Amino acid sequence: MHIDLSGKTAVVSGSTAGIGLAIATGIAASGADTIVNGRNQRAVDEAVATVRAKASGAKVRGIAADLGTRAGCDAFLKDVPDADILINNLGMYGPSDIFATSDDEWERYFQINVMSGVRLTRAYLKDMMERRWGRVVFVSSESGLNIPSDMLAYGFTKTAQLSIARGIAKFAAASGVTVNSVLPGPTMTDGVREMLRETAQKQSKSIEQAADEFVVSSRGTSIIRRITMPEEVANMVVYICSPQASATTGAALRVDGGIVDTIA
The missing domain is CATH 1.10.1220 (Arc Repressor Mutant)
Structure with a gap:
Protein backbone atom coordinates (compact mmCIF):
# COMPACT_ATOMS: atom_id res chain seq x y z
CA MET A 1 0.00 0.00 0.00
CA HIS A 2 1.38 3.37 -1.02
CA ILE A 3 0.21 6.29 1.10
CA ASP A 4 0.43 9.63 -0.68
CA LEU A 5 -0.37 12.78 1.30
CA SER A 6 1.09 15.18 -1.24
CA GLY A 7 -0.70 18.50 -1.35
CA LYS A 8 -2.00 18.14 2.21
CA THR A 9 -0.97 20.30 5.16
CA ALA A 10 -0.56 18.43 8.44
CA VAL A 11 -0.26 19.82 11.97
CA VAL A 12 1.21 17.58 14.67
CA SER A 13 0.98 19.12 18.14
CA GLY A 14 3.62 18.27 20.72
CA SER A 15 5.90 16.74 18.11
CA THR A 16 9.46 17.51 19.18
CA ALA A 17 10.07 14.03 20.61
CA GLY A 18 8.62 10.57 21.15
CA ILE A 19 5.36 9.56 19.50
CA GLY A 20 4.74 13.04 18.11
CA LEU A 21 8.12 13.21 16.39
CA ALA A 22 7.63 9.72 14.93
CA ILE A 23 4.20 10.75 13.61
CA ALA A 24 5.56 13.96 12.09
CA THR A 25 8.31 11.96 10.40
CA GLY A 26 5.87 9.42 8.99
CA ILE A 27 3.43 12.05 7.79
CA ALA A 28 6.23 14.07 6.16
CA ALA A 29 7.66 10.96 4.52
CA SER A 30 4.24 10.41 2.93
CA GLY A 31 4.45 13.80 1.23
CA ALA A 32 2.43 16.14 3.45
CA ASP A 33 3.59 19.66 4.26
CA THR A 34 4.16 19.03 7.95
CA ILE A 35 4.12 21.44 10.88
CA VAL A 36 6.15 20.40 13.92
CA ASN A 37 5.22 22.01 17.23
CA GLY A 38 6.65 22.37 20.70
CA ARG A 39 7.05 25.05 23.35
CA ASN A 40 10.80 25.47 22.99
CA GLN A 41 12.27 26.92 19.79
CA ARG A 42 15.50 24.96 20.08
CA ALA A 43 13.62 21.68 20.50
CA VAL A 44 11.41 22.57 17.54
CA ASP A 45 14.44 23.33 15.35
CA GLU A 46 16.08 20.03 16.34
CA ALA A 47 12.90 18.11 15.58
CA VAL A 48 12.61 19.71 12.15
CA ALA A 49 16.21 18.70 11.44
CA THR A 50 15.46 15.15 12.57
CA VAL A 51 12.43 14.87 10.29
CA ARG A 52 14.43 16.17 7.33
CA ALA A 53 17.22 13.70 8.03
CA LYS A 54 14.86 10.72 8.26
CA ALA A 55 12.43 11.69 5.51
CA SER A 56 14.32 12.67 2.37
CA GLY A 57 12.77 15.64 0.64
CA ALA A 58 10.36 16.29 3.50
CA LYS A 59 8.43 19.56 3.49
CA VAL A 60 8.51 20.45 7.15
CA ARG A 61 8.66 23.56 9.29
CA GLY A 62 8.42 24.20 12.99
CA ILE A 63 6.43 26.60 15.13
CA ALA A 64 7.12 27.13 18.82
CA ALA A 65 3.90 27.76 20.76
CA ASP A 66 2.41 26.56 24.03
CA LEU A 67 -0.75 24.88 22.76
CA GLY A 68 -1.76 24.05 26.33
CA THR A 69 -2.99 27.65 26.64
CA ARG A 70 -5.63 29.63 24.79
CA ALA A 71 -3.09 32.36 23.96
CA GLY A 72 -0.64 29.80 22.60
CA CYS A 73 -3.30 28.25 20.37
CA ASP A 74 -4.35 31.67 19.10
CA ALA A 75 -0.74 32.56 18.23
CA PHE A 76 -0.20 29.22 16.50
CA LEU A 77 -3.38 29.57 14.44
CA LYS A 78 -2.23 32.95 13.14
CA ASP A 79 0.79 31.20 11.66
CA VAL A 80 -1.13 28.11 10.50
CA PRO A 81 -4.71 29.18 9.78
CA ASP A 82 -5.61 26.08 7.79
CA ALA A 83 -4.82 22.36 7.80
CA ASP A 84 -6.04 19.20 6.08
CA ILE A 85 -4.68 16.85 8.75
CA LEU A 86 -4.60 17.49 12.48
CA ILE A 87 -2.86 15.18 14.94
CA ASN A 88 -3.73 16.13 18.53
CA ASN A 89 -0.71 14.56 20.19
CA LEU A 90 0.19 17.14 22.83
CA GLY A 91 -0.01 15.70 26.32
CA MET A 92 1.48 15.45 29.77
CA TYR A 93 1.60 12.57 32.22
CA GLY A 94 2.95 11.73 35.65
CA PRO A 95 2.08 10.23 39.03
CA SER A 96 -1.14 11.78 40.34
CA ASP A 97 -3.52 9.89 42.60
CA ILE A 98 -6.65 11.40 44.13
CA PHE A 99 -4.86 12.74 47.21
CA ALA A 100 -1.80 14.07 45.39
CA THR A 101 -3.58 16.06 42.68
CA SER A 102 -4.46 19.66 43.44
CA ASP A 103 -7.21 21.63 41.72
CA ASP A 104 -4.59 23.54 39.75
CA GLU A 105 -3.02 20.29 38.56
CA TRP A 106 -6.38 18.90 37.45
CA GLU A 107 -6.88 22.09 35.43
CA ARG A 108 -3.38 21.86 33.94
CA TYR A 109 -3.99 18.30 32.73
CA PHE A 110 -7.32 19.35 31.26
CA GLN A 111 -5.95 22.37 29.41
CA ILE A 112 -2.94 20.55 27.94
CA ASN A 113 -4.37 17.10 27.18
CA VAL A 114 -7.95 18.00 26.31
CA MET A 115 -8.48 21.66 25.44
CA SER A 116 -5.47 21.89 23.13
CA GLY A 117 -7.13 19.34 20.85
CA VAL A 118 -10.57 20.91 21.22
CA ARG A 119 -9.30 24.35 20.24
CA LEU A 120 -7.28 23.19 17.25
CA THR A 121 -10.04 20.93 15.97
CA ARG A 122 -12.61 23.72 16.32
CA ALA A 123 -10.32 26.00 14.31
CA TYR A 124 -9.67 23.61 11.42
CA LEU A 125 -12.79 21.46 11.18
CA LYS A 126 -15.13 23.85 9.36
CA ASP A 127 -12.82 24.31 6.38
CA MET A 128 -12.13 20.56 6.26
CA MET A 129 -15.86 19.90 6.07
CA GLU A 130 -16.34 22.53 3.36
CA ARG A 131 -13.53 20.97 1.30
CA ARG A 132 -15.12 17.54 1.85
CA TRP A 133 -11.82 16.06 3.05
CA GLY A 134 -9.92 16.08 6.31
CA ARG A 135 -8.34 13.92 8.98
CA VAL A 136 -8.38 14.53 12.74
CA VAL A 137 -6.62 12.14 15.12
CA PHE A 138 -6.54 12.32 18.91
CA VAL A 139 -3.61 10.45 20.44
CA SER A 140 -5.24 8.98 23.53
CA SER A 141 -3.95 5.98 25.52
CA GLU A 142 -4.93 2.56 26.78
CA SER A 143 -5.01 4.39 30.13
CA GLY A 144 -8.22 5.98 28.88
CA LEU A 145 -9.82 2.55 29.27
CA ASN A 146 -7.59 1.00 31.94
CA ILE A 147 -7.69 3.99 34.29
CA PRO A 148 -4.51 3.92 36.41
CA SER A 149 -5.20 4.74 40.07
CA ASP A 150 -1.79 6.39 40.39
CA MET A 151 -2.20 8.50 37.22
CA LEU A 152 -5.82 9.46 37.68
CA ALA A 153 -5.78 12.90 36.05
CA TYR A 154 -3.94 11.51 33.04
CA GLY A 155 -6.38 8.62 32.63
CA PHE A 156 -9.35 10.98 32.93
CA THR A 157 -8.07 13.22 30.14
CA LYS A 158 -7.43 10.24 27.88
CA THR A 159 -11.00 9.03 28.40
CA ALA A 160 -12.21 12.54 27.62
CA GLN A 161 -10.34 12.48 24.32
CA LEU A 162 -12.16 9.30 23.29
CA SER A 163 -15.54 10.88 23.97
CA ILE A 164 -14.66 14.11 22.19
CA ALA A 165 -13.28 12.35 19.11
CA ARG A 166 -16.36 10.14 18.81
CA GLY A 167 -18.69 13.12 19.17
CA ILE A 168 -16.84 15.21 16.59
CA ALA A 169 -16.84 12.27 14.17
CA LYS A 170 -20.63 12.10 14.44
CA PHE A 171 -20.88 15.88 14.03
CA ALA A 172 -18.84 15.64 10.82
CA ALA A 173 -20.94 12.76 9.43
CA ALA A 174 -21.01 12.39 5.64
CA SER A 175 -18.57 15.30 5.22
CA GLY A 176 -15.53 13.37 4.02
CA VAL A 177 -13.75 14.24 7.28
CA THR A 178 -12.75 11.36 9.53
CA VAL A 179 -12.10 11.73 13.26
CA ASN A 180 -10.45 8.93 15.20
CA SER A 181 -8.51 8.17 18.36
CA VAL A 182 -5.37 6.08 18.66
CA LEU A 183 -4.62 4.32 21.95
CA PRO A 184 -0.93 3.51 22.45
CA GLY A 185 0.24 1.31 25.27
CA PRO A 186 3.49 1.96 27.16
CA THR A 187 5.81 3.39 24.52
CA THR A 228 5.83 -0.39 21.96
CA MET A 229 8.09 1.73 19.79
CA PRO A 230 7.00 5.24 18.69
CA GLU A 231 7.21 4.26 15.02
CA GLU A 232 4.65 1.50 15.60
CA VAL A 233 2.16 4.05 16.85
CA ALA A 234 3.07 6.42 14.03
CA ASN A 235 2.36 3.72 11.43
CA MET A 236 -1.25 3.49 12.61
CA VAL A 237 -1.65 7.27 12.61
CA VAL A 238 -0.23 7.65 9.11
CA TYR A 239 -2.64 5.01 7.84
CA ILE A 240 -5.70 6.67 9.40
CA CYS A 241 -4.66 9.94 7.77
CA SER A 242 -4.48 8.31 4.35
CA PRO A 243 -7.09 8.39 1.60
CA GLN A 244 -7.23 4.60 1.96
CA ALA A 245 -8.73 4.96 5.49
CA SER A 246 -11.80 6.85 4.30
CA ALA A 247 -14.26 4.39 5.90
CA THR A 248 -12.62 4.48 9.33
CA THR A 249 -14.10 7.17 11.56
CA GLY A 250 -15.39 7.49 15.10
CA ALA A 251 -13.05 4.67 16.04
CA ALA A 252 -10.76 4.08 19.00
CA LEU A 253 -7.85 2.22 17.43
CA ARG A 254 -5.59 0.39 19.84
CA VAL A 255 -1.83 0.16 19.39
CA ASP A 256 -1.43 -1.20 22.89
CA GLY A 257 0.03 -4.63 22.25
CA GLY A 258 -3.22 -6.24 23.35
CA ILE A 259 -3.24 -4.75 26.87
CA VAL A 260 -6.92 -3.79 26.82
CA ASP A 261 -8.51 -7.18 27.41
CA THR A 262 -11.63 -6.91 25.29
CA ILE A 263 -12.57 -8.33 21.90
CA ALA A 264 -14.20 -5.17 20.55
Whole structure:
Protein backbone atom coordinates (compact mmCIF):
# COMPACT_ATOMS: atom_id res chain seq x y z
CA MET A 1 0.00 0.00 0.00
CA HIS A 2 1.38 3.37 -1.02
CA ILE A 3 0.21 6.29 1.10
CA ASP A 4 0.43 9.63 -0.68
CA LEU A 5 -0.37 12.78 1.30
CA SER A 6 1.09 15.18 -1.24
CA GLY A 7 -0.70 18.50 -1.35
CA LYS A 8 -2.00 18.14 2.21
CA THR A 9 -0.97 20.30 5.16
CA ALA A 10 -0.56 18.43 8.44
CA VAL A 11 -0.26 19.82 11.97
CA VAL A 12 1.21 17.58 14.67
CA SER A 13 0.98 19.12 18.14
CA GLY A 14 3.62 18.27 20.72
CA SER A 15 5.90 16.74 18.11
CA THR A 16 9.46 17.51 19.18
CA ALA A 17 10.07 14.03 20.61
CA GLY A 18 8.62 10.57 21.15
CA ILE A 19 5.36 9.56 19.50
CA GLY A 20 4.74 13.04 18.11
CA LEU A 21 8.12 13.21 16.39
CA ALA A 22 7.63 9.72 14.93
CA ILE A 23 4.20 10.75 13.61
CA ALA A 24 5.56 13.96 12.09
CA THR A 25 8.31 11.96 10.40
CA GLY A 26 5.87 9.42 8.99
CA ILE A 27 3.43 12.05 7.79
CA ALA A 28 6.23 14.07 6.16
CA ALA A 29 7.66 10.96 4.52
CA SER A 30 4.24 10.41 2.93
CA GLY A 31 4.45 13.80 1.23
CA ALA A 32 2.43 16.14 3.45
CA ASP A 33 3.59 19.66 4.26
CA THR A 34 4.16 19.03 7.95
CA ILE A 35 4.12 21.44 10.88
CA VAL A 36 6.15 20.40 13.92
CA ASN A 37 5.22 22.01 17.23
CA GLY A 38 6.65 22.37 20.70
CA ARG A 39 7.05 25.05 23.35
CA ASN A 40 10.80 25.47 22.99
CA GLN A 41 12.27 26.92 19.79
CA ARG A 42 15.50 24.96 20.08
CA ALA A 43 13.62 21.68 20.50
CA VAL A 44 11.41 22.57 17.54
CA ASP A 45 14.44 23.33 15.35
CA GLU A 46 16.08 20.03 16.34
CA ALA A 47 12.90 18.11 15.58
CA VAL A 48 12.61 19.71 12.15
CA ALA A 49 16.21 18.70 11.44
CA THR A 50 15.46 15.15 12.57
CA VAL A 51 12.43 14.87 10.29
CA ARG A 52 14.43 16.17 7.33
CA ALA A 53 17.22 13.70 8.03
CA LYS A 54 14.86 10.72 8.26
CA ALA A 55 12.43 11.69 5.51
CA SER A 56 14.32 12.67 2.37
CA GLY A 57 12.77 15.64 0.64
CA ALA A 58 10.36 16.29 3.50
CA LYS A 59 8.43 19.56 3.49
CA VAL A 60 8.51 20.45 7.15
CA ARG A 61 8.66 23.56 9.29
CA GLY A 62 8.42 24.20 12.99
CA ILE A 63 6.43 26.60 15.13
CA ALA A 64 7.12 27.13 18.82
CA ALA A 65 3.90 27.76 20.76
CA ASP A 66 2.41 26.56 24.03
CA LEU A 67 -0.75 24.88 22.76
CA GLY A 68 -1.76 24.05 26.33
CA THR A 69 -2.99 27.65 26.64
CA ARG A 70 -5.63 29.63 24.79
CA ALA A 71 -3.09 32.36 23.96
CA GLY A 72 -0.64 29.80 22.60
CA CYS A 73 -3.30 28.25 20.37
CA ASP A 74 -4.35 31.67 19.10
CA ALA A 75 -0.74 32.56 18.23
CA PHE A 76 -0.20 29.22 16.50
CA LEU A 77 -3.38 29.57 14.44
CA LYS A 78 -2.23 32.95 13.14
CA ASP A 79 0.79 31.20 11.66
CA VAL A 80 -1.13 28.11 10.50
CA PRO A 81 -4.71 29.18 9.78
CA ASP A 82 -5.61 26.08 7.79
CA ALA A 83 -4.82 22.36 7.80
CA ASP A 84 -6.04 19.20 6.08
CA ILE A 85 -4.68 16.85 8.75
CA LEU A 86 -4.60 17.49 12.48
CA ILE A 87 -2.86 15.18 14.94
CA ASN A 88 -3.73 16.13 18.53
CA ASN A 89 -0.71 14.56 20.19
CA LEU A 90 0.19 17.14 22.83
CA GLY A 91 -0.01 15.70 26.32
CA MET A 92 1.48 15.45 29.77
CA TYR A 93 1.60 12.57 32.22
CA GLY A 94 2.95 11.73 35.65
CA PRO A 95 2.08 10.23 39.03
CA SER A 96 -1.14 11.78 40.34
CA ASP A 97 -3.52 9.89 42.60
CA ILE A 98 -6.65 11.40 44.13
CA PHE A 99 -4.86 12.74 47.21
CA ALA A 100 -1.80 14.07 45.39
CA THR A 101 -3.58 16.06 42.68
CA SER A 102 -4.46 19.66 43.44
CA ASP A 103 -7.21 21.63 41.72
CA ASP A 104 -4.59 23.54 39.75
CA GLU A 105 -3.02 20.29 38.56
CA TRP A 106 -6.38 18.90 37.45
CA GLU A 107 -6.88 22.09 35.43
CA ARG A 108 -3.38 21.86 33.94
CA TYR A 109 -3.99 18.30 32.73
CA PHE A 110 -7.32 19.35 31.26
CA GLN A 111 -5.95 22.37 29.41
CA ILE A 112 -2.94 20.55 27.94
CA ASN A 113 -4.37 17.10 27.18
CA VAL A 114 -7.95 18.00 26.31
CA MET A 115 -8.48 21.66 25.44
CA SER A 116 -5.47 21.89 23.13
CA GLY A 117 -7.13 19.34 20.85
CA VAL A 118 -10.57 20.91 21.22
CA ARG A 119 -9.30 24.35 20.24
CA LEU A 120 -7.28 23.19 17.25
CA THR A 121 -10.04 20.93 15.97
CA ARG A 122 -12.61 23.72 16.32
CA ALA A 123 -10.32 26.00 14.31
CA TYR A 124 -9.67 23.61 11.42
CA LEU A 125 -12.79 21.46 11.18
CA LYS A 126 -15.13 23.85 9.36
CA ASP A 127 -12.82 24.31 6.38
CA MET A 128 -12.13 20.56 6.26
CA MET A 129 -15.86 19.90 6.07
CA GLU A 130 -16.34 22.53 3.36
CA ARG A 131 -13.53 20.97 1.30
CA ARG A 132 -15.12 17.54 1.85
CA TRP A 133 -11.82 16.06 3.05
CA GLY A 134 -9.92 16.08 6.31
CA ARG A 135 -8.34 13.92 8.98
CA VAL A 136 -8.38 14.53 12.74
CA VAL A 137 -6.62 12.14 15.12
CA PHE A 138 -6.54 12.32 18.91
CA VAL A 139 -3.61 10.45 20.44
CA SER A 140 -5.24 8.98 23.53
CA SER A 141 -3.95 5.98 25.52
CA GLU A 142 -4.93 2.56 26.78
CA SER A 143 -5.01 4.39 30.13
CA GLY A 144 -8.22 5.98 28.88
CA LEU A 145 -9.82 2.55 29.27
CA ASN A 146 -7.59 1.00 31.94
CA ILE A 147 -7.69 3.99 34.29
CA PRO A 148 -4.51 3.92 36.41
CA SER A 149 -5.20 4.74 40.07
CA ASP A 150 -1.79 6.39 40.39
CA MET A 151 -2.20 8.50 37.22
CA LEU A 152 -5.82 9.46 37.68
CA ALA A 153 -5.78 12.90 36.05
CA TYR A 154 -3.94 11.51 33.04
CA GLY A 155 -6.38 8.62 32.63
CA PHE A 156 -9.35 10.98 32.93
CA THR A 157 -8.07 13.22 30.14
CA LYS A 158 -7.43 10.24 27.88
CA THR A 159 -11.00 9.03 28.40
CA ALA A 160 -12.21 12.54 27.62
CA GLN A 161 -10.34 12.48 24.32
CA LEU A 162 -12.16 9.30 23.29
CA SER A 163 -15.54 10.88 23.97
CA ILE A 164 -14.66 14.11 22.19
CA ALA A 165 -13.28 12.35 19.11
CA ARG A 166 -16.36 10.14 18.81
CA GLY A 167 -18.69 13.12 19.17
CA ILE A 168 -16.84 15.21 16.59
CA ALA A 169 -16.84 12.27 14.17
CA LYS A 170 -20.63 12.10 14.44
CA PHE A 171 -20.88 15.88 14.03
CA ALA A 172 -18.84 15.64 10.82
CA ALA A 173 -20.94 12.76 9.43
CA ALA A 174 -21.01 12.39 5.64
CA SER A 175 -18.57 15.30 5.22
CA GLY A 176 -15.53 13.37 4.02
CA VAL A 177 -13.75 14.24 7.28
CA THR A 178 -12.75 11.36 9.53
CA VAL A 179 -12.10 11.73 13.26
CA ASN A 180 -10.45 8.93 15.20
CA SER A 181 -8.51 8.17 18.36
CA VAL A 182 -5.37 6.08 18.66
CA LEU A 183 -4.62 4.32 21.95
CA PRO A 184 -0.93 3.51 22.45
CA GLY A 185 0.24 1.31 25.27
CA PRO A 186 3.49 1.96 27.16
CA THR A 187 5.81 3.39 24.52
CA MET A 188 9.56 3.90 24.44
CA THR A 189 9.65 7.69 24.57
CA ASP A 190 12.43 9.83 26.01
CA GLY A 191 10.34 10.28 29.16
CA VAL A 192 9.97 6.53 29.64
CA ARG A 193 13.68 6.03 29.02
CA GLU A 194 14.50 8.56 31.71
CA MET A 195 11.99 7.02 34.12
CA LEU A 196 13.58 3.58 33.71
CA ARG A 197 17.22 4.67 33.58
CA GLU A 198 17.90 4.37 37.33
CA THR A 199 16.15 0.99 37.58
CA ALA A 200 18.12 -0.34 34.62
CA GLN A 201 21.43 0.83 36.10
CA LYS A 202 20.69 -0.70 39.50
CA GLN A 203 19.82 -4.04 37.93
CA SER A 204 22.67 -3.93 35.39
CA LYS A 205 20.21 -4.20 32.53
CA SER A 206 19.65 -2.24 29.38
CA ILE A 207 16.83 0.29 29.36
CA GLU A 208 15.15 -1.85 26.71
CA GLN A 209 15.20 -4.89 29.00
CA ALA A 210 13.88 -2.82 31.89
CA ALA A 211 11.12 -1.44 29.66
CA ASP A 212 9.96 -4.87 28.55
CA GLU A 213 9.95 -6.11 32.15
CA PHE A 214 7.98 -3.04 33.20
CA VAL A 215 5.31 -3.87 30.62
CA VAL A 216 5.07 -7.47 31.81
CA SER A 217 4.89 -6.50 35.49
CA SER A 218 2.62 -3.45 35.24
CA ARG A 219 0.51 -4.39 32.21
CA GLY A 220 0.12 -8.11 32.67
CA THR A 221 -2.48 -8.44 29.92
CA SER A 222 0.01 -7.36 27.25
CA ILE A 223 0.05 -9.87 24.43
CA ILE A 224 3.24 -8.72 22.74
CA ARG A 225 4.98 -8.76 26.16
CA ARG A 226 7.22 -5.83 25.32
CA ILE A 227 7.17 -2.07 25.10
CA THR A 228 5.83 -0.39 21.96
CA MET A 229 8.09 1.73 19.79
CA PRO A 230 7.00 5.24 18.69
CA GLU A 231 7.21 4.26 15.02
CA GLU A 232 4.65 1.50 15.60
CA VAL A 233 2.16 4.05 16.85
CA ALA A 234 3.07 6.42 14.03
CA ASN A 235 2.36 3.72 11.43
CA MET A 236 -1.25 3.49 12.61
CA VAL A 237 -1.65 7.27 12.61
CA VAL A 238 -0.23 7.65 9.11
CA TYR A 239 -2.64 5.01 7.84
CA ILE A 240 -5.70 6.67 9.40
CA CYS A 241 -4.66 9.94 7.77
CA SER A 242 -4.48 8.31 4.35
CA PRO A 243 -7.09 8.39 1.60
CA GLN A 244 -7.23 4.60 1.96
CA ALA A 245 -8.73 4.96 5.49
CA SER A 246 -11.80 6.85 4.30
CA ALA A 247 -14.26 4.39 5.90
CA THR A 248 -12.62 4.48 9.33
CA THR A 249 -14.10 7.17 11.56
CA GLY A 250 -15.39 7.49 15.10
CA ALA A 251 -13.05 4.67 16.04
CA ALA A 252 -10.76 4.08 19.00
CA LEU A 253 -7.85 2.22 17.43
CA ARG A 254 -5.59 0.39 19.84
CA VAL A 255 -1.83 0.16 19.39
CA ASP A 256 -1.43 -1.20 22.89
CA GLY A 257 0.03 -4.63 22.25
CA GLY A 258 -3.22 -6.24 23.35
CA ILE A 259 -3.24 -4.75 26.87
CA VAL A 260 -6.92 -3.79 26.82
CA ASP A 261 -8.51 -7.18 27.41
CA THR A 262 -11.63 -6.91 25.29
CA ILE A 263 -12.57 -8.33 21.90
CA ALA A 264 -14.20 -5.17 20.55
